[in-house]
Amino acid sequence: MSKQPIGIFDSRVGGTSIFKEIHALLPNENTIYLADSANAPYGTKGEQKIVELSIKNTELLLNKGCKLIVVACNTATTNAISILRAKYNVPIIGIEPAIKPAALQTQTKAIGILATKGTLSSALFHKTSDLYANSITIIEQIGEGIVQLIESGKTRSPEMTGLLESYLKPMLKANIDYLVLGCTHYPYLIPGLLELLPNHVKIIDSGLAVAGQTKVVLETSNLLNTESKIPKNEFYINVKNTEVMQSLLGDQFNVESLKF
Amino acid sequence: MSKQPIGIFDSRVGGTSIFKEIHALLPNENTIYLADSANAPYGTKGEQKIVELSIKNTELLLNKGCKLIVVACNTATTNAISILRAKYNVPIIGIEPAIKPAALQTQTKAIGILATKGTLSSALFHKTSDLYANSITIIEQIGEGIVQLIESGKTRSPEMTGLLESYLKPMLKANIDYLVLGCTHYPYLIPGLLELLPNHVKIIDSGLAVAGQTKVVLETSNLLNTESKIPKNEFYINVKNTEVMQSLLGDQFNVESLKF
Known part of the structure; x- marks a missing residue:
């Protein structure tokens, strides 16, 4: 076996x-x-x-x-x-999105999550975030268009960079120190994200x-x-x-x- | 089932x-x-x-x-x-003793482990510590007499305090910031240990x-x-x-x- x-x-x-x-x-x-x-x-x-x-x-x-x-x-x-x-x-x-470790480790008390619409609206996601993140600000962002770009071979492209910049903007404004990747495609974004994020923001996925x-x-x-x-x-x-x-x-x- | x-x-x-x-x-x-x-x-x-x-x-x-x-x-x-x-x-x-998380998180690059003789000398312990702690100093200390004191109801007693002080001394001298408890009895020592350890030393057990x-x-x-x-x-x-x-x-x- x-x-x-x-x-x-x-x-x-x-x-x-x-x-x-x-x-x-x-x-x-x-x-x-x-x-x-x-x-x-x-x-x-x-x-x-x-x-x-x-x-x-x-x-x-x-x-x-x-x-x-x-x-x-x-x-x-x-x-x-x-x-x-x-x-x-x-x-x-x-x-499921790694909200829990991010919520336990954040120093700035603000974390970002990038995920698909279905995941952000799902019961499981809200249960997890309720449980661990009561005193923490979670900036949710639907990653509209990201999967399509990856699936068309445009993981590293000017379009992707533009998209990511706009999705990260409200997170950085809220002073997040953890970015949770809530979709299995998103770990492929990490090299690009590292170029866009300040050093103190850590990326965390569930893999x-x-x-x-x-x-x-x-x-x-x-x-x-x-x-x-x-x-x-x-x-x-x-x-x-x-x-x-x-x-x-x-x-x-x-x-x-x-x-x- | x-x-x-x-x-x-x-x-x-x-x-x-x-x-x-x-x-x-x-x-x-x-x-x-x-x-x-x-x-x-x-x-x-x-x-x-x-x-x-x-x-x-x-x-x-x-x-x-x-x-x-x-x-x-x-x-x-x-x-x-x-x-x-x-x-x-x-x-x-x-x-098994929680060497891995301690070795991954130590800032001072020195961790202490308190365990029984059998655990410290066992193959599993050495395998784990080899794997994760190559660049880290591990101060090993046999907890001689601790289990006997706990089993005779003397978990909080002057004898226990004296024993713990002597076991912690070389660890503190080596500037550890993590103390790993490698025996299932030892979590009962935590209240006493917290009184003896400086604030920056974290206690970690496997429970x-x-x-x-x-x-x-x-x-x-x-x-x-x-x-x-x-x-x-x-x-x-x-x-x-x-x-x-x-x-x-x-x-x-x-x-x-x-x-x-």
Whole structure:
């Protein structure tokens, strides 16, 4: 069982940032990644549809023998994770914006969060922020257009810089010292953000936490892959164009187009 | 299954500090705690004997229906956790000194660790400290006599103060800013330690991390108890005297003597 792969899915290719953190922390693990781009975005769909798509992705991964599922998508986590956990026996790990560590560590008592509309309005997000951030100012900003630019290969571009500058402006005015990235695409913005942010503002995303949770769960359940041979890391996307995903992942991994 | 208890065992009563963290973070959970005081200390025994005792405790907890086991004992974790994880199907969580967070956060590049002889000399401890603390000075101090004083009800006493002063002296001379508590008894020393330590020295123990890991594992495996009725928290010790354990836990919990 421990040699079986970790399954990861996202509505698009952004969750590859989560894959990278998992692969860095657990280099022995076999993985299978599904980008459900044919059905993206999930954020504009109703809860029932998101649950349906999440079940479809999970069952495909379970049919491929996955020992653990990572829902590398904030929207799918919020809407479907309880149902997935109740329905399947394998451990299921989700993702949510890292408000808690930011709220615990801020010195200026102001933090910024950049996320999609669906994530900012979701119940899970508001529950988390209520719990930990009562005395802290949270500047919420919808990252309108960012995902589209990344998906068209314009992660580093004048358009992106302009967009980010306008989104950061109210945050910097409020003197934030933590910027929370609430979408799996956004870690790809970090090099650009570092150029725009003053030195004292720290960027925090959920990738490392998700990887850490994956490790703890595998370890405590005796599911860590201790085999020393080179792992198999598979990537599937259900649209024809594999180029953007391939460029985000780099040449050492191979992306395939697959109907699902 | 989610209504089944969390099982916790330690070679003595110190692991009640871990129980308290778990209970604080997961107040809905039923728990069963075993203090194997009749066989304490584990630290002076050979590996095979420690594995045997850990198996005995784990099987008693599994026979009582536990859904997850917390090995709330540094010595039992180091010596037996891999074997327990390979042998049983439930998730098994262990404890080790919190060197890593201390090493990552120290500003003075010097941290202190107070632990039993067995923990300080164990392979796991040295592996962890090698990994994270290469450029950091670690002042190790065996807490000779501390457990005995706690077990005789002398947690706050002139003898304890004298002992702690002598153990802290070389650490303070080395300008530590983190003191790692590497034994489950030691969180009971915190009120006394706070009086002896300068304000800038932070105390760090593993209780919160263990509770956090327990939560993550229960959550991801759909094993969280969501029932709202008051949980059952049981405590068993295999010596006749229940007094010290009772006084550490306080009146809201009931300690029973049980042969095992």
